Amino acid sequence: MNPIWGSMEQYNPIVWPWPIAVYLFLAGLSAGSIMVALLVKWNRHEGEHNTIWDAMVKAGAILAPVTIIVGLLLLIFDLKKPFDFYWLLISYNFTSVMTLGVLALFVYTPIVLIFMLLIFEDTIRKVKLFSMLIPVIEFIKGFHSYAKIIEYSLFGIAIVVGAYTGFLLSAIQANPMWNTPVLPLLFLTSGVSAGIAANILVGLMFFKSSINKESIKYLLVMDLRVIMTELPLILVLFVGMMYTGGDSLVAAKQALSTGYWAKVFWFGVIGVGLVLPLIIAFTALRNHAYKVGYIMINSFVVLCGVMMLRFYIVYAGQLFTGV
Amino acid sequence: MAKKYGMIHDENLCIGCQACSIACRSENDIPESVYRLQVRVLGPKKLPDGNMIFEFHRQSCVHCENTPCVTVCPTGASFVDENGISLVNTDICVGCLYCNAACPYDARFVNPITHAPDKCTFCKESRLGRGEEPACVSVCPTEAIVFGDINDPTSKISKVLSQRPTYHQRADLGTEPKMFIVPNKKGGIQS
Ligand code: SF4
Ligand code: SF4
Ligand code: SF4
Numbered sequence: 350m351n352p353i354w355g356s357m358e359q360y361n362p363i364v365w366p367w368p369i370a371v372y373l374f375l376a377g378l379s380a381g382s383i384m385v386a387l388l389v390k391w392n393r394h395e396g397e398h399n400t401i402w403d404a405m406v407k408a409g410a411i412l413a414p415v416t417i418i419v420g421l422l423l424l425i426f427d428l429k430k431p432f433d434f435y436w437l438l439i440s441y442n443f444t445s446v447m448t449l450g451v452l453a454l455f456v457y458t459p460i461v462l463i464f465m466l467l468i469f470e471d472t473i474r475k476v477k478l479f480s481m482l483i484p485v486i487e488f489i490k491g492f493h494s495y496a497k498i499i500e501y502s503l504f505g506i507a508i509v510v511g512a513y514t515g516f517l518l519s520a521i522q523a524n525p526m527w528n529t530p531v532l533p534l535l536f537l538t539s540g541v542s543a544g545i546a547a548n549i550l551v552g553l554m555f556f557k558s559s560i561n562k563e564s565i566k567y568l569l570v571m572d573l574r575v576i577m578t579e580l581p582l583i584l585v586l587f588v589g590m591m592y593t594g595g596d597s598l599v600a601a602k603q604a605l606s607t608g609y610w611a612k613v614f615w616f617g618v619i620g621v622g623l624v625l626p627l628i629i630a631f632t633a634l635r636n637h638a639y640k641v642g643y644i645m646i647n648s649f650v651v652l653c654g655v656m657m658l659r660f661y662i663v664y665a666g667q668l669f670t671g672v
Numbered sequence: 673m674a675k676k677y678g679m680i681h682d683e684n685l686c687i688g689c690q691a692c693s694i695a696c697r698s699e700n701d702i703p704e705s706v707y708r709l710q711v712r713v714l715g716p717k718k719l720p721d722g723n724m725i726f727e728f729h730r731q732s733c734v735h736c737e738n739t740p741c742v743t744v745c746p747t748g749a750s751f752v753d754e755n756g757i758s759l760v761n762t763d764i765c766v767g768c769l770y771c772n773a774a775c776p777y778d779a780r781f782v783n784p785i786t787h788a789p790d791k792c793t794f795c796k797e798s799r800l801g802r803g804e805e806p807a808c809v810s811v812c813p814t815e816a817i818v819f820g821d822i823n824d825p826t827s828k829i830s831k832v833l834s835q836r837p838t839y840h841q842r843a844d845l846g847t848e849p850k851m852f853i854v855p856n857k858k859g860g861i862q863s
Contacts, residue, residue, distance in 0.1 A: 354690060354710040354731075359781035364773040429767025429787040436764045440747040447746035447770055520744055522845060523776035595844070667773070672842075 362667050368427040370663040373514045374543070374656050375420030377536055380511035381544020383413035383461055385571075387504050389564050404552035404559040405568065410468035412547050413461040417510075421454065446520045450513045457506045463489055464503065511537040518666065525597035526604060526666040531586045535658075538578050543655040545572045546648035553645055565644065566637045572651065573630050576623055583618070596671030604669040613661050622654015675755040677794055678735070678822040678850035679809075680832055684857055685816035686728040688713040692808030692817060699798050699807035706781045708732055708792045709808055725858045733758060733779035733792040734841060734849035741771035741780070749788070755821075756850060757796055762788040776845050794819070822850065 351357070386409020425434045438455075441448045466473065466486050473479040473486065492499070515533030522528050545568045552560060590601035605611055626647055633643040688711050696702065696709045712729040719725060735758050741750045742758070749765035752758050760771075765788040772780045772789055783790035795806040804810070809819045820829035838852035 352713075353688075354693065354712055355707055356705045359706050360778050364769050429769065429782055430765060431767075433764075433766050436747045436749075436766050437768075440749075440764050442745055442748045444743045445746045445770070447744065447768065451746065521774050522740060523774065 362670070363664065364667060365663060366427075367660070367663075368423050370660045371656075372420045372424045372427075373517075373536065373663065374659040375416045375423070376514050377511055377540025377655070377659070378543040378547055378652075379413045379417035379420065379461070380457075380507040380537075381540040381542065382409040382416070382548050383464070383544070384504055384507045384511075384541060385409055385544045385548050385568065386413070386464075387500055387507075388571075389568070390500075392567070402559050403561050403564050404556035405548050405561070405564045407468055407556045407559065408548040408551040409544070410461075410465045412544075412551055413507075414458070414465050416547075417454070417458055417461065421458070446513065446516045450510075450517060453506060453509045453513055457503075457510050460499065460503050460506070508537065511540040514540075518662065524666045524670050525590055525593065525600040526586070526662065526669065529586060529589055531582055531589060532662070535579065535582045535586065538575050538582060539655045539658055542572055542575045542579065542651055545569075545575070546651035546655075550645060550648040550652070553641060562639055566639065569630070569634065569637070569644070569647075572626070576626055576651075580623055583623075599671035600669040603671070604665045607669075610661060610665040610668065613657055614665070617657035618654060618661050621650055622657055625650050626654070673823050675821040676823040676850065677755050677757055678820070678829055678852065679794070679806075680818040680829060680836075680838065680852045680854060681730040682816045682818075682836075682854040683728050684854060685814040686711065686730075686812075687814055687816075688726060688728045689813065691811045691813060695807040695811040696792075696795075699795065700793075702790075703784050706784065706790070708781075708790065719858070723858070725856065727856060730851070730853070731778070732851075733775075734777050734847070734851035735792075735794070737848035737850065738846060740774040740776060740847065744770045744774045746770065753796070757794045758791070759793055759796065760789050760791065762786045765789065776842055776847065777849075 386406045389403055389405040389409075425431050428434055437447075437451050441452075443449070466482060467489065470486055473482050512533040515536035518524075518527040519529055519532045549565060549568060552565075587601050587605065590597040605614065629643060629647045629650070633640060634647065690711055693707060693709045693711060697707070700708065702708060709730070709732040712731050713726055714729060715726040716724040717727065735756065737756075739750070739752055739758055742752060745751075746768060747764045747766060749761045749763075750758070750771045751761060762783075767782070767787055767789075769782070769789065772782070780789040780791045782788070794800055795804075799805065799807055799810070806817075806819050809817045818829050818832050820827040822829055822833065824830060833852060836854050838854050840847075840849045841851070841853060
């Protein structure tokens with residue numbers, strides 16, 4: 350029965366449900382995987398292979414555009430007025446993080462698509478269906494002399510995209526778990542972690558012939574470092590909330606100890622997402638052992654962890670506000 | 673000088689009858705099961721002297737001066753008009769609900785007909801637009817709600833504000849609401 354003042358349905362604290370969490374995951378993964386692809390492309394010059402053929406570069410080149418486009422479609426269809434979404438492109442409000450994100454994605458998405466075309470040029474030339482893309486590729490290659498600058502800018506804008514997903518939430522003062530500068534950093538680092546894992550997984554599954562073991566090992570070491578950064582960031586997030594006191598303190602305590610979401614945090618985010626990869630790294634993959642099965646399991650586990658982190662922050666951040 | 677509309681809700685005079693809420697619904701054609709305004713009846717609470725009280729909490733947009741909803745809105749659909757009323761332009765709203773998430777007062781809901789956020793407008797599109805007092809103010813049997821221009825020192829609201837102590841809901845957030853609450857005196861002032 351409703352209380353005398355009427356239905357409470359519209360006061361559901363979950364204003365942004367699961368598609369937002371998935372979008373935040375995909376956007377972070379996209380930015381992470383293109384950053385990782387670029388790092389591999391720049392760093393792995395040694396050896397007989399041209400780095401552009403590295404499976405990690407190919408995986409990133411395909412993952413970055415696919416994940417961001419899927420994420421954006423999900424976001425658009427989650428709007429209450431999906432067919433009015435074009436207003437996002439023509440009416441701006443520069444105090445809104447969402448506007449800044451739209452602008453960043455406006456630059457980012459075409460560039461990752463172009464990057465994909467260039468990396469897969471040979472494949473595209475071989476398949477008849479894609480023949481209309483060839484003039485596009487030729488046109489883009491006309492700007493060849495700017496390639497390095499464009500790659501560096503892409504790396505920069507990927508950082509912006511990865512971090513903006515955090516700023517999107519941290520702009521909301523009413524939710525203490527969101528309203529912290531740690532969130533952009535946390536989302537950026539966990540996005541890189543997801544990018545590494547996804548690139549490895551896709552590389553091992555689809556681009557086996559061009560796998561460079563050295564690249565994989567380089568990335569596994571990087572992932573370990575990223576995970577070691579995420580742990581203190583999460584710690585700082587909660588310690589910050591506790592020192593803020595008041596509602597923040599209450600919110601932090603509740604989010605870490607009550608109900609379903611506290612379990613997701615301890616078992617999912619911490620257990621599966623951060624501790625398990627560390628255990629795998631220090632046991633099965635010790636001394637940079639190259640065991641494909643474990644590497645794939647490790648990547649899968651990392652991806653699950655990052656997804657759960659996004660869900661946890663989105664839901665617990667809205668549910669536990671300390672009031 | 674531009675007007676600056678504000679409102680007072682007096683928790684001593686309010687009896688939680690919901691007349692304001694019903695008048696708001698009928699005057700502004702609010703669809704079923706959504707509300708621009710509710711008066712939450714909290715309690716009864718027992719006071720140290722053995723007496724009991726109810727608290728009557730007005731749940732609606734408080735028309736912030738520093739509007740989190742406007743700051744985050746990506747298209748400018750959420751805006752404040754020249755008289756300080758916080759409004760939504762449903763034409764350019766995309767329904768991202770960033771404003772709903774940002775509003776610390778749970779003031780916004782999704783209107784099932786426009787699919788855009790809706791909220792108290794101080795009756796701008798209905799009664800205020802015709803030069804009448806907002807519906808909730810007009811029907812209140814105890815005159816617990818006062819509405820008017822706080823820039824005008826001769827207005828009723830300015831007079832009441834100069835006579836009665838008031839507080840803001842969630843003053844800690846720095847949103848500077850133009851909704852002023854006269855605290856319940858019974859059992860001592862609390863906010
Ligand atoms: S109460 Fe909410 S909807 Fe109203 S002005 Fe403040 S932030 Fe905006
Ligand atoms: S739902 Fe509409 S009014 Fe609210 S922030 Fe999004 S575009 Fe602006
Ligand atoms: S001022 Fe008008 S819109 Fe606002 S609560 Fe009162 S009746 Fe409803």
